[in-house]
Amino acid sequence: MLDIKSFIADRVSLMESSEIREILELTEGKNVISLAGGLPDPKYFPTEELAEISAYVIKEYGARALQYSITRGLREFRKEIAAFMERTGTPGEMPYNIIVTSGSQQALNLLAQVLVNPGDIVVVEKPTYLAAINEFKSVGALFEGIPIDDDGMRTDILEERLKALKAEGKKVKVVYTVPTAQNPSGVSMSNERRSHLLELAEEYDFLIIEDDPYSHFMFEDVDFKRLRSMDKYRVIYTSTFSKILAPGLRLGWVAAHPEVIDALEIAKQNADLHTPTFNQLIATEALKRGVVDRHIPKVKEAYKKKRDAMLNALEEYMDGAAKWTKPVGGLFVFVYLDENIDTKEMLPAALSAGVAYVPGSAFYVDGSGRNTMRLNFSYPDEEEIRVGIERLSQVVKSYVRGSV
């Protein structure tokens, strides 16, 4: 008898499938309001402009748009990315500092491969982006989770941990952070802590990965500097066109020290040779025509309204039953429930009541956070947000009652 399982390599057991994807599959086609995913609102995709640009790219570039291209990404695209970074607060990037990736998810996958040996220590926020945890886990990283508060990562606690690890003869290799409008919490790291983090990177000799998909969607007047704009040596920056244009294009990038870029280029060659030429030309043209720059403020305004709708609904229906973050930007609110509630166990009841969320423990490297959940406000409309939170509150309240 053929035992197919025995053919699957051991490393697959280190890979975890994303809980969010599984939940999204469960909710598909049902009368469930999904506050689970992290999808942009498709109403705001610049569909017509992209239709026109796509036709133009095929006509204008013909075979070149359809041909293989270099692994690093088209030079004119990297130039446009550097110019975009320049005008949005991160100056001084050159095309040789940049590699184009197939979404920033690929950037995280490649960075994990080129930076982390099995047993290396990676620091992450607690909670943090779960797919980043999965990438680092799959290359055998050991984790240090550092709690966050309203000002982002507690760098004072990081410093204590770095000292303690040093005393044990151990060293942190990489700090992975989503410092601005974080996923899953929506909080941002204060500039003071950003400076502190960079000082610690010098003192304890580690690199920083700044994952930055959401900084163009800040709803409050928060003064923040990108870590990459403060240090071009120790900070590896990654961002994406998924939220500022369209995720289906699968376009992201890394800006880093040229030697890191060289290593990423080799890894990317093995992974997929290059990111689709056609899509790169479309985004280049969208940047040149100002489509991205015009698109951002429209989406930001829409998401701000939705964030307010979610905060208002939480206030109305969940007051006293939960606490939650007040996101300064991004796509998510993070909710803390009564300690007795396990949000993973509660999920089937919520799905039956017609609302989906992501159980928060997936965002904690140490498996804690069992009483937390992540709620998305970018995809549902304002009425769905209100009804979704009302349904959720009923489920939570019956759970609180049941648990005491």
Ligand SMILES: Cc1ncc(COP(=O)(O)O)c(C=O)c1O
């Ligand atoms: C913090 C963070 N990093 C990376 C990604 C990956 O995005 P993409 O591969 O679409 O660029 C996401 C997507 O939600 C994210 O939230």
